[in-house]
Amino acid sequence: MSIKEFILKEIDGEMCAIPNPVFEKEKAQKSYDLFLKKSGIPSFYWNIDFKDYQGNKESKQFKSVEYYAQNLKNPLLAHAHLYLHGLNSSQKTALAINVLKEGIRQKLKVHFTLAGTLITKLMKVQGFKEDLEISNHLEMLKTCDVICIDDAFDPDKSLMWKKSDNKNMIVSEWDTFLRELISSNTKIILTSNFNLEIIDQYYSKSIHELVERNFAVLEFTESIKAHRKSMVTDIFKHIK
Numbered sequence: 245m246s247i248k249e250f251i252l253k254e255i256d257g258e259m260c261a262i263p264n265p266v267f268e269k270e271k272a273q274k275s276y277d278l279f280l281k282k283s284g285i286p287s288f289y290w291n292i293d294f295k296d297y298q299g300n301k302e303s304k305q306f307k308s309v310e311y312y313a314q315n316l317k318n319p320l321l322a323h324a325h326l327y328l329h330g331l332n333s334s335q336k337t338a339l340a341i342n343v344l345k346e347g348i349r350q351k352l353k354v355h356f357t358l359a360g361t362l363i364t365k366l367m368k369v370q371g372f373k374e375d376l377e378i379s380n381h382l383e384m385l386k387t388c389d390v391i392c393i394d395d396a397f398d399p400d401k402s403l404m405w406k407k408s409d410n411k412n413m414i415v416s417e418w419d420t421f422l423r424e425l426i427s428s429n430t431k432i433i434l435t436s437n438f439n440l441e442i443i444d445q446y447y448s449k450s451i452h453e454l455v456e457r458n459f460a461v462l463e464f465t466e467s468i469k470a471h472r473k474s475m476v477t478d479i480f481k482h483i484k
Contacts, residue, residue, distance in 0.1 A: 279348045284356040289341045297335055299466035308462055309339045313346040316390060316431065325432040327455055329439055330464035336435040339464075340392045343433055352389035359396045366417040367410070382421075386428045396434040397443050415448050422451070426458055434459065 247270055250261040280290060294310055301307075309328070315321055326343075328336040344354040365378045385391055397418075425432055440461065444452035455461075 276348055279354075280345065283344060283348065283354050285341055285344060286356070289338060292338050292342070293345075294339075294342050297339065298468045299335060299464070305462045305464055306339070308460065309343065312460075313343040316343070316347055316350055316352060321431075322429065323426075323458070325426070325434075325459040327434045327436070327440075327459040327461045328464060329436045329461070331467040331469075332437060333467045333469035334464035335466075335468065336464055337392075337394050340394070340433040340435050344390055344392055347390045353387065354390045354392075355385055355388045356392045356394065357385070359393050359398065362393060362421075363414055363417065366421060367413065370413065370417070386424055386430060388430050390431040390433070391425070392433040392435065394435050396436040397438050397447060398436065399446060415451065418447065419451050419454070422454060426454075432459075439463070 247267045248264055249267050250264055252259050253262050254260075255262075294313070297306060299306060305328075309326065312321065312324070312326060326340070328340055330336060341356060344356060347354040365382060368375055369379055369382065422432070434455070440452055440456055443455060
């Protein structure tokens with residue numbers, strides 16, 4: 245049986261049609277599910293929320309990300325971006341994605357992309373043959389309210405980095421693209437295993453200063469690598 249959009253309720257002696265809260269809740273959930281699938285967020289993270297964070301929820305780092313998520317429309321954060329860096333398995337990506345999911349709930353346009361994938365696309369549009377699909381995707385990113393670029397500034401995550409003649413172009417493309425996003429008022433969340441000094445060392449002083457100037461830098465030092473390994477091991481303990 246379909247849920248009715250309106251229900252009848254007696255108000256001051258008269259029967260009135262009012263919005264059905266059950267219908268509104270189901271409508272909101274369907275809308276959320278639709279935009280979640282379109283966001284590029286890996287399905288692994290769809291059901292992981294802030295409450296599932298395994299680290300210290302009283303830490304400044306966790307509270308800062310949670311506050312950012314809850315206040316995406318706050319004018320005070322209009323030009324604020326996040327740079328989440330730290331150990332492997334410190335849940336940086338999960339936290340960043342939860343900001344995106346909160347953005348969907350607030351009816352904002354969000355998107356998730358891997359840095360390596362992004363760099364490959366940026367490099368391809370520099371070729372002699374225009375790729376309209378890639379160009380449209382890159383332009384779409386600039387129209388988003390919030391985007392997450394995962395594994396930023398990791399040379400091993402970019403196939404083209406190992407070719408020395410590509411490095412300067414990659415650095416240039418990174419610099420240009422970040423500046424375009426910032427000027428388009430898109431909120432950016434970068435996750436990385438590297439601190440700002442590594443950006444200066446392997447990329448450029450210009451990008452280092454750009455991130456330092458425009459991003460709140462939050463370091464995460466609690467790794468749940470052992471916890472994840474234990475969970476996987478436990479699954480197979482009963483097998484003899």
